[in-house]
Structures are given as structure tokens and as C-alpha cells.
Amino acid sequence: MTPLTETGWLGPSGALAAAVAIGFAFGWFLERGGLGTAPKLAGQFYLTDLAVFKVMFSALLTAMLGAFWLDWLGFLRLDLVYLPETFLLPQALGGLLFGAGFLVAGLCPGTSCVAAATGRRDGLAVIGGMLIGVLCFNLAFDWIAPLYSATPLGAVRLTDLMGVPYGAGVAVVTALALAGFAVAGRIERGRA
Amino acid sequence: MRPARPYTDPYLAGVGIGLVLLAAYVVVGQGLGASGAFASVVASATAAVQGPTEARLSAAVAPYLPSGVASPLQDWLVIELAGVVLGGFASAWFAGRLRGHTERGGQIGVGQRMVAAGCGGVLMGVGAKFARGCTSGQALSGGALLAVGSWIFIATCFAAGYALSPLARRLWR
Numbered sequence: 619m620t621p622l623t624e625t626g627w628l629g630p631s632g633a634l635a636a637a638v639a640i641g642f643a644f645g646w647f648l649e650r651g652g653l654g655t656a657p658k659l660a661g662q663f664y665l666t667d668l669a670v671f672k673v674m675f676s677a678l679l680t681a682m683l684g685a686f687w688l689d690w691l692g693f694l695r696l697d698l699v700y701l702p703e704t705f706l707l708p709q710a711l712g713g714l715l716f717g718a719g720f721l722v723a724g725l726c727p728g729t730s731c732v733a734a735a736t737g738r739r740d741g742l743a744v745i746g747g748m749l750i751g752v753l754c755f756n757l758a759f760d761w762i763a764p765l766y767s768a769t770p771l772g773a774v775r776l777t778d779l780m781g782v783p784y785g786a787g788v789a790v791v792t793a794l795a796l797a798g799f800a801v802a803g804r805i806e807r808g809r810a
Numbered sequence: 811m812r813p814a815r816p817y818t819d820p821y822l823a824g825v826g827i828g829l830v831l832l833a834a835y836v837v838v839g840q841g842l843g844a845s846g847a848f849a850s851v852v853a854s855a856t857a858a859v860q861g862p863t864e865a866r867l868s869a870a871v872a873p874y875l876p877s878g879v880a881s882p883l884q885d886w887l888v889i890e891l892a893g894v895v896l897g898g899f900a901s902a903w904f905a906g907r908l909r910g911h912t913e914r915g916g917q918i919g920v921g922q923r924m925v926a927a928g929c930g931g932v933l934m935g936v937g938a939k940f941a942r943g944c945t946s947g948q949a950l951s952g953g954a955l956l957a958v959g960s961w962i963f964i965a966t967c968f969a970a971g972y973a974l975s976p977l978a979r980r981l982w983r
Contacts, residue, residue: 621837621838622836622838622839628838634886636838637838637886637890640830640837640838640842641890641892641896642894642896642897642900643826643830643893643897644830644831645895646826646897646900647827648827648898649901650818650901651822654902655913656913657914657915661982662971663972664975668820672820672824674945676820676821677824677825678949678950678953678954679828679954680829680831681829681831681841682953682956684829684832685835688832693836698839699840699841699955701955701957702947702952702955702960705942706958708941709948710966711940711941712936712939712942712963712966713937713964713967713970714969715936715940715970716933716934716937716941716967716970717966717968717971718933719931719932719934720945721930721970721975722926722927722930722981723927723929723930723934724927726934726945726946727934727945728844728945731891731894732895734895735894736902736907736909737902737909738911738912739924740914740923741927744930744931744934746928746931747931747932748934748935751931752849752936753852754935754936755870755939756852756870756871771958773957775956775957776956776961777956779958784956788956799821
């Protein structure tokens with residue numbers, strides 16, 4: 619039955635209308651959770667504020683479990699939902715660069731837009747930096763293309779790699795996230 | 811002026827974002843994103859400066875140019891990110907949290923903060939290109955589908971953040 623765009627229920631113009639609604643709700647909840655404020659996000663790296671971890675992993679858990687059960691009920695075809703492709707080396711390098719940038723900027727691409735939208739000029743600076751970064755990447759692309767497309771694994775899930783059922787992976791990630799929430803609570807109580 | 815209301819519990823906000831992400835899977839068959847929209851804007855700007863034919867010769871730019879005319883509004887992620895801006899603004903408006911200022915740690919000035927924010931942005935721009943996504947498109951949207959690359963991104967992103975955090979302490983103290 620769903621995804622609606624993949625099963626022919628929703629055309630391209632409907633998808634664009636949905637984009638506004640989905641983006642609006644995303645921005646709304648990011649701001650509600652305080653993720654438009656850089657010192658709060660940077661607090662994650664000094665363990666003074668764990669909102670990034672909490673928001674990120676409760677969102678991941680909700681979507682992961684929701685998608686798993688909707689697929690099990692026959693409502694959502696999970697195999698038709700876009701799965702990002704894996705490129706081991708460039709994605710590890712990209713993660714390291716991104717993490718360094720996140721630490722220095724205190725905002726990530728989505729949250730920098732929320733920061734800017736709520737009047738924070740540092741959010742605008744992050745947006746400007748991102749555009750310059752993408753432009754630099756594009757200009758140097760002939761050089762870095764071999765690294766960019768190195769070590770491709772295709773659209774692959776952790777559970778495919780380990781040869782275990784998808785549900786087992788969902789269960790393990792759920793258990794790890796819940797353990798992480800408990801640790802986060804302990805860290806906060808230790809500070810209080 | 812109304813006093814600013816406190817932020818929602820992070821777990822509640824997280825569940826809200828998770829439901830939005832789930833709705834995106836169900837309605838459009840793909841997750842949320844942010845950095846992809848930046849790539850589209852840069853590609854469209856490149857096409858506007860160089861001309862679409864010239865811009866299309868670059869393998870880094872071409873995938874982000876829609877067939878026919880190059881308009882950033884054709885890209886789903888750009889529209890979605892415009893929604894993020896509106897949603898963030900509306901939420902802050904209703905909570906009395908709209909305020910023009912430059913947010914920073916207590917030991918640095920506005921100029922230093924703006925330079926750091928810009929440099930961090932550059933690093934994230936390059937990093938998100940290599941990683942093929944950011945905290946939204948890669949960590950959240952791919953992570954919730956157990957994509958291998960998404961979890962590599964999550965692990966390396968936090969590893970770099972924690973490893974370098976002593977060096978950046980002055981920015982946030």
C-alpha cells in the first residue's frame with residue numbers, strides 16, 4: 619500500500635506538497651527540542667547537555683520500530699523505501715570531517731536552518747560555510763572522485779552484512795539505544 | 811514581550827521527529843534531509859553562472875540539476891528544507907523564542923563565533939558530500955533503516971567530535 623509515491627497513489631506535485639508539510643513538522647520539533655541553539659548542541663561533546671543524543675536516538679528508534687511494524691502489518695513495503703548506498707572509506711572520512719565541523723559550528727545542516735530562522739546570526743554563518751564547502755568539493759571533484767567512489771558496498775543493511783534477520787538487528791539497536799538512554803540519565807544525575 | 815517558554819523534553823521532541831521521519835517513509839518513500847538541499851542550491855547557482863550546458867559537464871554538479879531547466883525549487887529536499895525554516899520559525903514564534911542575536915560561548919566575541927561557525931560549516935559541507943548525507947539524511951534517515959554507511963557516519967562523526975572536543979573547549983566554555 620505504501621510508500622504512496624512508489625505505489626502510484628501520489629504524483630510528483632503531491633510529493634512536493636508533502637515536502638512542505640514534512641519539513642515544517644521536522645523544523646517545528648527541532649526547535650521545540652532546543653536543537654536550534656549551538657551551545658546546547660555543543661554540550662553533547664562535553665557531556666553537559668545530552669539533548670543531541672536523546673533527540674537523535676529517540677527519533678531513530680521511533681522511525682525504525684514504526685517502519686518495522688508497518689512493514690510487518692503489510693502497510694508499508696520497507697523494500698521500496700530508499701536505502702542510502704554504502705561507501706566505506708569516503709563515508710568514514712566524511713563522518714570525521716563532519717564531526718569536526720559539528721563541534722566547531724555547534725550546529726548541523728538542518729539545525730543551522732532552524733537557528734537562522736529563529737534569529738541567530740551564527741546559524742546564517744554555518745549555512746554560508748556549508749555552501750562554500752560544497753562548492754569547494756565540487757571544484758575539486760576531478761581530484762577526489764577516486765576517493766569519493768572508493769569501497770562501494772551497495773545499498774546494504776547491517777543485518778545483511780552479518781547474515782541475521784532484520785528483526786534481530788532492530789531488537790539489538792533498540793536494546794542499545796535504551797541502554798544509552800539509561801547511561802545518559804546517569805551522566806546527568808552525576809552532574810546534578 | 812512574552813517570556814520565552816522552556817524547551818520540550820528531548821525524548822518527546824525526538825519521538826515527534828521519529829514520527830515525521832516515519833511519515834516521510836510512508837508518504838514519499840524516502841527519509842528527511844538537509845545537506846542534499848545545499849548541494850542542489852550550489853548546483854543551481856553553478857548552472858546560473860556557467861550556463862546549464864557547461865555546469866552539466868561536472869560530474870559533481872550534474873546529479874543535482876533536474877532534467878530540463880535548473881531550478882532549485884524542483885528538488886524535493888529544497889522544498890522540505892524551506893519547510894524546516896518555516897516550522898522552526900513558527901515554533902519559536904509561538905514559544906516567544908524569536909530573537910536576533912549571535913549565540914556563542916562565554917569566552918569568545920561575536921567575530922570569533924561567526925568565523926568558527928563559518929569554518930565549521932565548510933568542514934560539514936565537505937564532510938556531508940563525502941558521506942552522502944548529514945545528520946538528517948544519513949544518520950537519522952539511513953540509520954533507522956540500518957544502512958551500513960549511516961552507522962559508519964554516526965560512529966565516525968561522534969568519534970571526531972569527542973576526540974577533538976578538548977581542542978575546541980575555548981569556543982564553548
